[in-house]
Amino acid sequence: MVLTQLTSFANIGLKSERITVEVGSTMGEANMYIVGLGDAAVQESKQRVRMALRTSGFKFPTGRVITVNLAPADIKKVGPRYDLPIAIGILAAHDLIDVPHELLRDTAFLGELALDGSLRHVSGVLPAAIACAKLGIKRLVVPASNGPEAALIPGVEIIAPENIIDLIQILQGERSADVIAPPAAAENLWQASIVDFADVRGQEHAKRALEIAAAGGHNVLLSGAPGSGKTLLARAFRGILPPLSNEEAIEVTQVYSVANLLPKNAPLIQERPFRLVHHTASGVSIVGGGQVPGPGEISLAHKGVLFLDELAEFPAQVLEVLRQPLEDRQITITRAQGSVTFPADFIMVAAMNPPQYSAGDGKRIGRRISAPLLDRIDLTIDVQPVPIGDLQKKPGQDAETSAVIRARIQGARERQAKRFAHLPISTNKEMGVKQIDALCPLDSKSAQLLLQAVQRLGLSARSYHRTIKVARTIADLAASDNILAQHVAEALQYRQSIGVH
Ligand SMILES: Nc1ncnc2c1ncn2[C@@H]1O[C@H](COP(=O)(O)OP(=O)(O)O)[C@@H](O)[C@H]1O
Ligand SMILES: [Mg+2]
Structure with missing residues (x-):
């Protein structure tokens, strides 16, 4: 039995609560379970992760029973944001990537996976970045389009890759992460123009x-x-x-x-x-x-x-x-x-x-x-x-x-x-x-x-x-x-x- 633990976040109102994504793997007839009060989008993560890993060139582990546990169990987990930590957790649990243990321990992950392995925008990244700063988590990985939002919070290193292959190369030290541009102010967001x-x-x-x-x-x-x-x-x-x-x-x-x-x-x-x-x-x-x-x-x-x-x-x-x-x-x-x-x-x-x-x-x-x-x-x-x-x-x-x-x-x-x-x-x-x-x-x-x-x-x-x-x-x-x-x-x-x- 191998076990990997990664950090992610759930949103409750404007607050971000730390979620531990545990991936356990045992020998047995190939199967995958996600437990820990996840909604339908969390359950569907299984299909997205499996396909995204395959199209990104990884061999999905065979002959293993994979159990993903999202803890604590009393917080509802909503949406596809756990795709990324689940995928990285599966790769790490099966030694399919070579990432130092401390690096994974000090990093939080959020992101939806598309079937081709690219990362899709998720909601609530800013509260997660704020939570990282508070909890002393050094690094936060989010989809590229969420990068500027996460970068609003000083003191947290942001990695915002386009896809999972780029991310793994960064985590394995084979390439450096792009520096996230300082965010520009949002314009024309409101329905009404200002009258002088x-x-x-x-x-x-x-x-x-x-x-x-x-x-x-x-x-x-x-x-x-x-x-x-x-x-x-x-x-x-x-x-x-x-x-x-x-x-x-x-x-x-x-x-x-x-x-x-x-x-x-x-x-x-x-x-x-x-x-x-x-x-x-x-x-x-x-x-x-x-x-x-x-x-x-x-x-x-x-x-x-x-x-x-x-x-x-x-x-x-x-x-x-x-x-x-x-x-x-x-x-x-x-x-x-x-x-x-x-x-x-x-x-x-x-x-x-x-x-x-x-x-x-x-x-x-x-x-x-x-x-x-x-x-x-x-x-x-x-x-x-x-x-x-x-x-x-x-x-x-x-x-x-x-x-x-x-x-x-x-x-x-x-x-x-x-x-x-x-x-x-x-x-x-x-x-x-x-x-x-x-x-x-x-x-x-x-x-x-x-x-x-x-x-x-x-x-x-x-x-x-x-x-x-x-x-x-x-x-x-x-x-x-x-x-x-x-x-x-x-x-x-x-x-x-x-x-x-
Ligand atoms: N005090 C004012 N100065 C300039 N334009 C005005 C003024 N009052 C009304 N208008 C013109 O009349 C239009 C209708 O006003 P509006 O604010 O839509 O009225 P209401 O919301 O009370 O129905 C405005 O778009 C503007 O062109
Ligand atoms: Mg009016």
Whole structure:
């Protein structure tokens, strides 16, 4: 009996768990078994590996019973990513390759095999590279097309061959591995192009509210007639968000890696995501899930914008499931095998037509957005169409560009970063009740104003706290250490501007 052990990884949400691929071989009638909670793609690995080894010129061992064990047995193994470690394990167990034991021990393997022995792109390589760095695994072998993505993580040597023959020659020291080019930034990944604020005529009120939303990370509802410029404003909004930090870029890229949505050869996402979601989209595609839980739109919008156009048209149950991630900034998907968590820290920008009222009895026509969801919308913006005449004018000299607005937003973000220097948060929207109490004192005038508004508008406790957070952002934009009555007054204005309540 001979036994070889190799390292690979399974993805659980964004986490990569170490998987040991054990290959055992005994004399007997030729057969191959794969055990250890593998799905259908893992079972089919047998055929792919056997054929790929043959076409690559190896004699598949005859007269042996080969058992592949994927451990630990309580983690579900999904997809074809184990083809490569299984193939290398079989070759090593039967002394068909001459690779030093330590080299195999210090290396992790991920990759799907095509029947001709070439390596096919797999999802979730970036989280595996991060896990290698954490666990002190020196080397990671991935398909060539996954190389740049894996190379994002310093300290792990990446081997990214085109096929299994090249890999074996590298492992046997007969040729050197190609150096992986530093990854370029992914471009044109989003459905929406950026519109510059200077190209949006008028709309000063909406622009101001969007500036506040971007500065503090608050959620926005644009309410206005068709053609009033809601989609235009939402697209412009993305362009005033501050750039992603390196840490955020890696986080976002991990989501796209697991979703297998990284553009090949340009895998680092350096721009904030903008996800436009249509009301016909399924709950699973929005929130995430599926047989093998994968990230949904809310996670693909992580650190960016989730744009829900025609909010009133979304099915009530879809809007209901948005409530929890809007609060927790992550989503937990529960399955019989255990739960999976994906990050979902996005700014929600919603658009809808203003509610209509019957001429007869003044009653509201059409569906209402549920109060708990409206509670989580911090700024409601009444978008009035700009007169056609104004659209024909050239933009004024004084029309502010997105770059100018973004600079102010960055100033406000820096004030927030300073305030939260010793806390695990970075923007006002993330404050919990304790932090609001400690960090957002109101003077008596502001407190009085807020109290009156709460009573007059019937605001919930959640709305009360969220209003203070918006006031804090408005104060940050004004470079004011204290929240003043005028900041509270402006914050309140966005809570009451339209009759959606
Ligand atoms: N303030 C504005 N400045 C420049 N163009 C505008 C403005 N408002 C509307 N438009 C034009 O009208 C079109 C329709 O606007 P859109 O954002 O799609 O409206 P909505 O989403 O509210 O239905 C835009 O593509 C743009 O060409
Ligand atoms: Mg629109």
